[in-house]
Amino acid sequence: MKKTFIFGLFFLLVGCTSNPPSSFNEEQNTANENEQTQSRLLGDMPLPPGSVIKKDSLILGSGTAWTGRLSIGSTSTPMQSYVFFRDEFPKQSWTLVSSITSKKSVLVFLKNDRSVTIEIEDASFGLKGEKAAILLTVAPKPSK
16 A cells, blocks of 8 residues: 555656756747747846746736836846846936945836836845846836
């Protein structure tokens, strides 16, 4: 009875494992689909290469009008991610208004009637090689 239970449990666990993509083309298609989805959802907010949007994100709207919270895992280091946002967001006409580099780095950008706060920290225990945990919070710009 115990052997049958252990044997059945073994097959259940083996059956739950996922197989890696069978070809490079499938991986490339998935990467392209991710980029297209990110572009549709996020509009003018580029993400570091190798970024993955996590399920605990809350995106209201799409394109250049979305608001909410975007949780990202990145294969870039926290410093590489910081430099990416610092350099790439201004190319999309975002203005850097505040930044700090520390254990948890923060950048704040403004564009038209929106603001984005980007928080970056180490994710050394992240899944699938994630090195940085990034949180983007996007909201209408506070009125004066």
